[in-house]
């Protein structure tokens with residue numbers, strides 16, 4: 762029996778899970794809704810944070826400090842940077858960074874502020890469990906680096922810049938902030954993303970077409986992981 766948080770950013774990333782769970786309680790708190798449910802001997806706490814690093818920081822804190830989550834699984838979509846990642850493919854982040862955290866004016870590297878590291882690691886145990894689950898399901902799970910920032914990337918030049926500086930495989934807008942909260946509060950963190958677009962020109966059209974399906978691929982996977990925890 763564990764209290765497991767499942768966090769997404771957008772309704773599309775969490776409502777598929779609420780539909781599967783069917784029975785859940787809704788708790789309104791801090792300008793958002795949190796949902797509790799039982800699943801396979803575990804207590805789940807689910808939420809979509811709303812978009813961006815600040816909203817996801819708030820939700821991760823609430824899930825841990827108020828709802829006492831003992832592990833946090835993030836599920837959602839991302840823009841692919843690595844050409845080996847195709848739309849619908851799953852990526853588990855081994856580490857994440859904030860590509861828009863910028864005090865380079867003072868000679869610091871992009872993504873760095875004093876007292877923190879550029880990269881925030883996720884939980885190795887959860888990541889290896891995910892690889893086992895993928896093997897069992899017969900699906901490919903990619904592992905790699907995610908760059909997080911408060912911008913929807915749909916520009917080839919921006920994409921290449923972030924990709925080359927951080928060797929990032931994908932971009933999104935919440936992962937690094939959630940991982941930072943989990944690391945600070947010593948809660949194991951897992952960040953999963955299914956590709957919805959390739960973050961280049963016209964990414965917003967791919968996103969609109971593929972967000973629902975890719976979000977479900979990711980959501981189904983984290984629920985499978987709960988069965989193994």
Ligand code: 3QA
Pocket residue numbers: 770771811812813837838839840912913914915932933934935957958959960961964968
């Ligand atoms: C941004 C969502 C935010 O939560 C981050 C999707 C997929 N492709 C991305 C990309 N750059 C950055 N992030 C992503 N999520 C989409 S907002 C759409 C708003 O529609 C990951 C992500 N290329 C709301 C209705 O108007």
